[in-house]
Amino acid sequence: MRKYIPVLLGLGMAVSLSACATKTVTETTTAAPATTAAPAETKEETTEAMAETEAAKDDVVKAAAMDYFANFPEDKHMIVVPDLFAKTDAGEEMVIIDIKKPEDYAQGHLKGAWNIPYGPAVAESLAKIPDDVPVYVNCYTGQTSSQTVALLNVAGKYATNIQSGWKNGISQTEGFEKYTDTEEVAIPDETYEVDPAIVDAIAAYYKEATSNPIASFNFQPEALKELVDAESDEYTILSARQAEDYAKGHIAGAINIPFAKGMQEKFSEIPTDKPVVVYCYTGQTSSQTMAILRMLGYEAYSLSGGMGKEGGAGWLGAGHPVVTD
Numbered sequence: 001m002r003k004y005i006p007v008l009l010g011l012g013m014a015v016s017l018s019a020c021a022t023k024t025v026t027e028t029t030t031a032a033p034a035t036t037a038a039p040a041e042t043k044e045e046t047t048e049a050m051a052e053t054e055a056a057k058d059d060v061v062k063a064a065a066m067d068y069f070a071n072f073p074e075d076k077h078m079i080v081v082p083d084l085f086a087k088t089d090a091g092e093e094m095v096i097i098d099i100k101k102p103e104d105y106a107q108g109h110l111k112g113a114w115n116i117p118y119g120p121a122v123a124e125s126l127a128k129i130p131d132d133v134p135v136y137v138n139c140y141t142g143q144t145s146s147q148t149v150a151l152l153n154v155a156g157k158y159a160t161n162i163q164s165g166w167k168n169g170i171s172q173t174e175g176f177e178k179y180t181d182t183e184e185v186a187i188p189d190e191t192y193e194v195d196p197a198i199v200d201a202i203a204a205y206y207k208e209a210t211s212n213p214i215a216s217f218n219f220q221p222e223a224l225k226e227l228v229d230a231e232s233d234e235y236t237i238l239s240a241r242q243a244e245d246y247a248k249g250h251i252a253g254a255i256n257i258p259f260a261k262g263m264q265e266k267f268s269e270i271p272t273d274k275p276v277v278v279y280c281y282t283g284q285t286s287s288q289t290m291a292i293l294r295m296l297g298y299e300a301y302s303l304s305g306g307m308g309k310e311g312g313a314g315w316l317g318a319g320h321p322v323v324t325d
Contacts, residue, residue: 056197057196057197057200057201058197058297060195060197060198061154061197061198061201061295062295062296062297064154064155064156064195064198064295065154065264065292065295065296066264066296068150068153068154068264068292069260069261069262069263069264069292070261070262070264071261072260072261072262075160076259076260076285076288077149077150077153077159077160077161077288078146078160078161078163078284078285079136079160079161079162079163080163080169081162081163081164081169081170081173081176082173084136084162085173085175085176085179088111088179092134093133093134094133094134094135094136095114095129095130095133095134095135095136096110096112096113096114096135096136096137096138097113097114097115097116097129097135097136097137097138097148098110098113098114098115098116098137098138098139098166099115099116099117099118099122099137099138099139099144099145099148100115100117100118100138100139100140100166101117102115102117104140104166105117105184106182106184107182108166108171108180108181108182109166109180109181109182110138110170110179110180111179111180111181111183112185113138113185114185114187115184115185116187118139118144118145118148118206118209118210118216119206119209119210120203120206120207120210122148122151122152122202122206123199123202123203123205123206124203125187126152126155126194126199126202127191127192127193127194127199128187128188128189128190128191128192129152129155129157129192130157130190130192131156131157131158131192131194132158132192133158134158134159134160135152135157135158135159135160136159136160136161136162137149137152137159137160137161137162138161138162138165138166138169138170139165139166140165140166140167141164141165141166141167141168141282141283142161142162142163142164142165142168142169142282142283142284142287143165143216143218143283143284143287143302143304144216144218144287145161145162145165146161146283146284146285146287146288146291147209147216147217147287147288147290147291147302148161148291149161149288150287150288150289150291150292151202151205151291151295154198154201154202154292154295155194155195155198155199155202156192156194156195156198161284161288163284164282164284201295205291205294205295214301217290217294217300217301217302218283218287218301218302218303218304219277219301219302219303219304220304221303221304221305221308221314221315221317221318221320222318224237224251224277224303224315225318225320228251228252228253228320231253234274234275235274235275235276235277236255236270236271236274236275236276236277237251237253237254237255237276237277237279238254238255238256238257238270238276238277238278238279238289239251239254239255239256239257239278239279239280240257240258240259240263240278240279240280240285240286240289241256241258241259241279241280241281241307242258242259243256243258245281246258247324248324249322249323249324250322250323250324251279251307251315251320251322251323252321252322252323254279255269255270257269257270259280259285259286259288259289263289264292267293267296270293270298272297272298274299275299275300275301276293276298276299276300276301277300277301277302277303278290278293278300278301278302278303279302279303279306279307279314279315280303280306280307281306281307281308282305282306282307282308282313282314283302283303283304283305283306283313283314284306286302286303286306287302289302290302303315305317307322
């Protein structure tokens, strides 16, 4: 078990007294003694104590978030579908979580998968998710599951994202039918300890993610293009692609912090007083990065589809240009 040591740019934190019938007129008209006001010093001390408590909770969350990349595994919390199927065939112990909507889960999911839909349900289910066996998560295309995997690791789970999700990964892998069914799987009642401060932070994350006009914090390429064209300095674009790929072409104005172990050491380069849009190749590693940045207090978003490719999704799929300077 692990130990736990506007919309963007304006779009983008009378009491009723029952008197006894035998009371005398004098008794019923006697004024109640005035309530003694609490000393100002006591109120100040209470406020200070509350502030210290909140600061301590914030420190717990930020320490866990910084630890995410400081102790980043070689697999970067990602697994390709064939490798997952091989683990299944080998009978390895695991938990699979499908965060698709219930109606989509019912139409097909990996055998044995629990359905915990993306949103508040994830935070509500944290205590039921094991922290002593591998947890594999899938969504539709791998972007919201990447967010979820980052948050689960912050909560002390050994979570890994199933790359490309159901649509672009699982259902596109030859022989996938053998590993899927439509039977609903009940979530066991066993519980695991999670730091309350982290539970609260993750609950706040999903509450915002499901109410923010930028749904699931996935920023659309067209919206980012408008901001780039306006040459606004009221936001930050962060490329999480590798340095050599950044050099070959990146979105105008983007800074580069490659997705890798230790990248949190460069987060201080990201301004904290304005929103940041993170992009990568397909939106999966930027989703991990974005989720961690939000745990650290940034107003962060992930570019939907990432850089993508011509004829596909993302920035290039929308036909938008890149620069090399």
